[in-house]
Amino acid sequence: MSVQIHTIYPAIIKKETPLELQTLRIAAYCHVSKATLELLRSLEIQMLHFSAIITENPNWTLYKIYSDVASGTQKSGRSGYCEMLRDAKRHRFDYIFVKSLSRFGRDTLEALSTIRRLKAMNIGLLSEVEHVNILKIDDATLSILFAVAQEESATKSENIKFGIHQRMREGKALLNHTRFLGYTKDAEGQLVIVPEEAEIVRKIFSLYLEGNGVRKIKRYLEEHGIRTVTGKAEWNTSTIDRMLSNEKYMGTLLLQKIYTPDFLTGKQKKNRGELSMYMVENAHAAIVEKEVFEAVQRRKHGNI
Structure with missing residues (x-):
């Protein structure tokens, strides 16, 4: 007699509501490393960009846009970043929008530790460049994404340096004339x-x-x-x-x-x-x- 198997309790497959249709409180974090005119303009554009994305969705509420003009390697000096983490502990928002994982933090170990704490609080991080939601990926995948983001930052930095060195060899320079008397x-x-x-x-x-x-x-x-x-x-x-x-x-x-x-x-x-x-x-x-x-x-x- 052959063994017959019958499914008597079929698995319930939950259809997840897309994020854009969920009622959510959204924050955003924007960051540049220095207070140059170009980078401050970039920061302003980032903030306007996320403000538009969030407020144009009728299901979302913009909680706050946090920002910093400081090095991205450590929390010290990034008052907006620290304020955002304090508000996360108080569950004042559900998700954080960032431009890229590298903007969130260049110190990979610290950034991963912070993201794990956010995940434990069921707070998501949405990265626009990498197209990821940290609540939907495991730690191994997240580590790989951070490594790739860091490598891309390093490559971009080297390309910028090459361009600057080439301008120098040609006798050209970028000068800060806004604070240059005369x-x-x-x-x-x-x-x-x-x-x-x-x-x-x-x-x-x-x-x-x-x-x-x-x-x-x-x-x-x-x-x-x-x-x-x-x-x-x-x-x-x-x-x-x-x-x-x-x-x-x-x-x-x-x-x-x-x-x-x-x-x-x-x-x-x-x-x-x-x-x-x-x-x-x-x-x-x-x-x-x-x-x-x-x-x-x-x-x-x-x-x-």
């Missing part, structure tokens, strides 16, 4: 002199060659109501000292004086021969003559 940029991106600011620069060099130290120069500037490049009434002696050593004021660019050895930390180091440096003379209009600049350097180094 210069601004024209429509073509070239450094041009701001006449009234250039007079302040020349006065500082002149005062130094007359025998005044940076403290006396600071006092002179403040007593005469001359403000810093950011509009402050009080000058910093270290700022004045750096100005007196800035070769750009004689129309010269020394490129790659600092560099970023590790994209994960984002920390910059002074170039002490680890990488090539490039000197570009007559790169832009000079504010002080070369002879004046060199005389200041001799005095600074006690060679007078």
Whole structure:
């Protein structure tokens, strides 16, 4: 007699309601590493993007968009990130939207630990780039996705570095002219002199060659109501000292004086021969003559 098997309690297959049809409280986390104009604009676009996605769905409620302008390697310094985790413990939202896993955190071990805690609280993380919902994947898959995201970040970082190095070899540079007393940029991106600011620069060099130290120069500037490049009434002696050593004021660019050895930390180091440096003379209009600049350097180094 053959064995016959009958299903008397068929499995109940639950049809899961798609996320877009569920009533959910949604948060979002947006992050950039530095407060440059380009990255701050990127942050603004990220926040507007997630705000639109969430508010346009009638079933979703936007709880909050958290944001940070800080390194993504550690929680310290990321106040928005820490606030988001505190609110998660209070179950104030059901899901978190992020642009990519790498934006959530570059320290893979810490990020994975945080995500496990979120999963334990039944809070999901929706990554737009990787198209994943962490509540639907296991730890092994998540670890692989983070490794891929980190590798892509590293590749992107190396590509950016290559582009910067290539520009340096061609004698081109990206300069922060918004806090550069004496210069601004024209429509073509070239450094041009701001006449009234250039007079302040020349006065500082002149005062130094007359025998005044940076403290006396600071006092002179403040007593005469001359403000810093950011509009402050009080000058910093270290700022004045750096100005007196800035070769750009004689129309010269020394490129790659600092560099970023590790994209994960984002920390910059002074170039002490680890990488090539490039000197570009007559790169832009000079504010002080070369002879004046060199005389200041001799005095600074006690060679007078």
